[in-house]
Amino acid sequence: MEQTLSIIKPDAVKKNVIGEIVKRFESNGLKIKAMKMIKMSQKDAEGFYYVHRERPFYKSLAEFMSSGPVVVIVLEGKDAIKKNRDLMGATDPKKADKGTIRADFADNIEQNAVHGSDSVESAKFEIPFFFSSMEMVN
Ligand code: GDP
Numbered sequence: 001m002e003q004t005l006s007i008i009k010p011d012a013v014k015k016n017v018i019g020e021i022v023k024r025f026e027s028n029g030l031k032i033k034a035m036k037m038i039k040m041s042q043k044d045a046e047g048f049y050y051v052h053r054e055r056p057f058y059k060s061l062a063e064f065m066s067s068g069p070v071v072v073i074v075l076e077g078k079d080a081i082k083k084n085r086d087l088m089g090a091t092d093p094k095k096a097d098k099g100t101i102r103a104d105f106a107d108n109i110e111q112n113a114v115h116g117s118d119s120v121e122s123a124k125f126e127i128p129f130f131f132s133s134m135e136m137v138n
Pocket of ligand 1 (some may be wrong): 115
């Protein structure tokens with residue numbers, strides 16, 4: 001069993017597709033271990049994306065991620081990290097496979113509907129960034 005962090009980003013929350021995205025996780029064998037809606041500050045988002053601090057889109061990404069509420073979710077399942085990345089599709093929705101979350105709901109390479117941990121190491125940083133052990137009740 002593996003755990004991964006998913007974020008339903010502000011663009012998807014605004015589009016009212018939280019339920020449709022969660023349904024894709026559940027119907028593909030991923031279990032919701034913890035979930036909540038939050039609004040990050042610019043500083044919170046910069047902290048979360050610290051690994052990207054040298055990239056040209058860092059400030060803009062943090063601004064977008066703090067522009068409205070997001071839903072943070074801990075998903076659990078066999079190969080959860082890869083399974084979630086497969087369901088998400090490529091970073092750029094124009095390049096994302098048909099039927100993936102980003103192909104169906106994302107606007108552009110930045111406002112791309114969902115985040116998903118890309119490795120075990122990232123998941124180990126990202127899950128406790130948002131959730132305490134008391135919140136992992138399921
Ligand atoms: P991911 O793992 O597929 O989310 O992609 P990355 O880790 O490479 O990038 C993190 C996030 O930064 C992406 O999900 C996008 O929201 C944003 N991003 C990535 N590449 C670009 C880019 O070229 N331009 C802009 N504006 N944002 C980007």
